[in-house]
Amino acid sequence: MATEKKKILVVGGGIAGMTAALEAAEVGREVILCERRPYLGGRVAQLYRYFPKLCPPACGLEINYKRIKANPRLQVLTLTEVVSVSGSEGAFKVTLRSSPRYVNEKCTCCGKCAEACALEVPDLFNYGMSTVKAAHLPHANAFPARYVLEPELVAKRELAEKVKAACEPGAIDLEESGKSFELEVGAIVWATGWDPYDPTGVQYYGFGKHPDVITNVMMERLAALDGPTGGKILRRSDGAAPQHVVFVQCAGSRDEHHLAHCSGVCCLASLKQATYVREQLPESKVTICYIDIRTPDRLEDFYLKVQQDPAVAFVKSKIADISAKGDKLLLHGEDTLAGKRVQLEADLVVLATGIVPCRPDESLKVDENGFLTRDQVAGYGVAGCAVAPVEVSSTVQDGTAAALRAIQSLAR
Numbered sequence: 370m371a372t373e374k375k376k377i378l379v380v381g382g383g384i385a386g387m388t389a390a391l392e393a394a395e396v397g398r399e400v401i402l403c404e405r406r407p408y409l410g411g412r413v414a415q416l417y418r419y420f421p422k423l424c425p426p427a428c429g430l431e432i433n434y435k436r437i438k439a440n441p442r443l444q445v446l447t448l449t450e451v452v453s454v455s456g457s458e459g460a461f462k463v464t465l466r467s468s469p470r471y472v473n474e475k476c477t478c479c480g481k482c483a484e485a486c487a488l489e490v491p492d493l494f495n496y497g498m499s500t501v502k503a504a505h506l507p508h509a510n511a512f513p514a515r516y517v518l519e520p521e522l523v524a525k526r527e528l529a530e531k532v533k534a535a536c537e538p539g540a541i542d543l544e545e546s547g548k549s550f551e552l553e554v555g556a557i558v559w560a561t562g563w564d565p566y567d568p569t570g571v572q573y574y575g576f577g578k579h580p581d582v583i584t585n586v587m588m589e590r591l592a593a594l595d596g597p598t599g600g601k602i603l604r605r606s607d608g609a610a611p612q613h614v615v616f617v618q619c620a621g622s623r624d625e626h627h628l629a630h631c632s633g634v635c636c637l638a639s640l641k642q643a644t645y646v647r648e649q650l651p652e653s654k655v656t657i658c659y660i661d662i663r664t665p666d667r668l669e670d671f672y673l674k675v676q677q678d679p680a681v682a683f684v685k686s687k688i689a690d691i692s693a694k695g696d697k698l699l700l701h702g703e704d705t706l707a708g709k710r711v712q713l714e715a716d717l718v719v720l721a722t723g724i725v726p727c728r729p730d731e732s733l734k735v736d737e738n739g740f741l742t743r744d745q746v747a748g749y750g751v752a753g754c755a756v757a758p759v760e761v762s763s764t765v766q767d768g769t770a771a772a773l774r775a776i777q778s779l780a781r
C-alpha cells in the first residue's frame with residue numbers, strides 16, 4: 370500500500386480514541402474508528418460534570434461529534450469489535466464483528482418505536498438504576514443519534530413487528546444480522562478505556578445488599594439531569610434526600626485482594642461529587658474517608674477549594690465495615706491521624722471504586738495491573754485509560770500522541 374492510502378484503525382470510541390482518530394483524519398489520513406457500544410463518547414458520556422471546572426462533558430463531546438461529522442476521511446463503526454489481527458506494521462489484516470442495531474440511517478429519532486414498545490430492559494447507561502424501552506435512543510446526546518433495538522425485543526417477534534410498524538420512515542430492519550468482515554490497515558491505535566470495578570466482592574461494604582450503598586459511577590448518573598431521578602440526588606431505598614453522604618475512598622483499590630493499583634482519579638471524582646451534594650442539598654453534610662487524598666499537580670487547587678466548605682469533612686480512615694441500622698448506614702474504621710476508632714452514621718454511602726483497564730486482545734502486552742504497556746509490536750499505538758488511570762485532559766494528550774505515532778508508523 371502507498372503510505373497515503375494506508376488506513377489507521379482506532380479501537381475504542383471514548384475520548385482517547387475519538388481524539389486519536391480526529392487528529393489523524395484532520396491531517397489527511399484515512400481512519401476507521403470502531404466502538405463496541407452503539408454510541409461514541411465512552412465513560413465520559415455518562416459523567417454529569419468534569420472536574421476541575423465543573424462544566425458538563427456534553428460540550429466537549431459535542432465539538433468532537435461535529436468534527437467527526439465534518440470529516441469524510443473518518444469512518445465510524447459502532448457496535449463493532451476486533452476479533453483478530455494478523456500481519457505486521459504497514460499491512461495488518463483485521464477481522465471485525467458488528468452486532469445488529471436493527472435501525473438504519475433512515476431513523477429520524479421521532480421516538481414512535483419506543484412509544485409502541487411495551488418491553489422494558491435495564492438501562493445500562495444508568496448502571497441499571499432505571500429501565501428503558503427495548504427500542505430506545507442510547508442516551509439523550511447519543512452520537513450517532515440513532516435508535517437501537519435490544520435483542521430481547523427482536524426475539525419477541527409479534528411485539529417487534531408492532532414496533533417496526535410504528536416506524537414511519539421505515540428505518541427498522543428486523544432481519545439485520547451480525548456480520549464479520551476484514552480490513553487492511555497500516556497501523557492500529559488501541560484506546561479501549563476502562564470498566565468500573567465491581568465492589569460486590571468487597572463484602573464488608575454491603576454493595577448489592579444495602580440499596581443506599583452506591584458506586585461513584587452511579588453517583589454521576591444520579592446527579593445527571595437525564596439520569597434515573599432527573600438529576601435529584603435521592604436514596605434508592607425510600608426516595609428521600611440524604612442529609613449525610615459519606616464517600617469511601619479506595620473501595621477495593623490499593624488492595625491486593627481486589628485492585629492493587631491506585632486509580633488516580635477517584636479522589637478528584639469524590640471531591641467533585643461532594644460539590645454535587647452540597648450544591649443541591651445545602652442543609653446536607655459530606656464526609657470523605659480516605660487513605661491519602663491524591664490530587665496531582667494543578668488539580669490540588671480543586672481539593673483546596675472543596676476543603677474550604679465547612680460542611681465537607683475529611684477523615685483519614687480505611688473503612689472496615691458498613692452495616693444497616695434502621696434506615697441509616699453505619700460505617701466503622703479507624704482514624705489513623707487521631708489514633709481512635711471512627712463510627713459514622715450515613716444516609717447514603719458512595720464507594721469510590723476504581724478503574725479496571727479493558728484488554729481488547731490477548732496478544733496485547735499488559736503490566737502487572739492489566740494496563741496496556743507502550744512497548745507493543747511495531748504499528749500498534751495505545752492511548753487513554755487502557756494504559757493508565759488518568760483524567761480527561763491527560764487522555765486527550767495521550768490520544769494526540771497516539772495519532773502522531775500511528776502517522777509515523779505509516780511513513781516507515
Ligand SMILES: Cc1cc2nc3c(=O)[nH]c(=O)nc-3n(C[C@H](O)[C@H](O)[C@H](O)COP(=O)(O)OP(=O)(O)OC[C@H]3O[C@@H](n4cnc5c(N)ncnc54)[C@H](O)[C@@H]3O)c2cc1C
Binds near residue numbers: 589754
Ligand atoms: C467516577 C469517575 C468520575 C470521573 N470524572 C472525571 C472528571 O470529572 N474529569 C476528568 O477529567 N476525568 C474524570 N474521570 C476519568 C475519565 O472517565 C477518563 O479519563 C476517561 O473515561 C478516559 O477515556 P478513555 O477514552 O481512555 O476510556 P473510556 O471512556 O472507557 O472509553 C473507551 C471506549 O472504548 C470502548 N471499547 C472498550 N473495549 C472495546 C473493544 N474491544 N472494541 C471496541 N470498543 C471498545 C468502550 O466501549 C468505550 O466507549 C472520572 C472517572 C471516574 C471513575
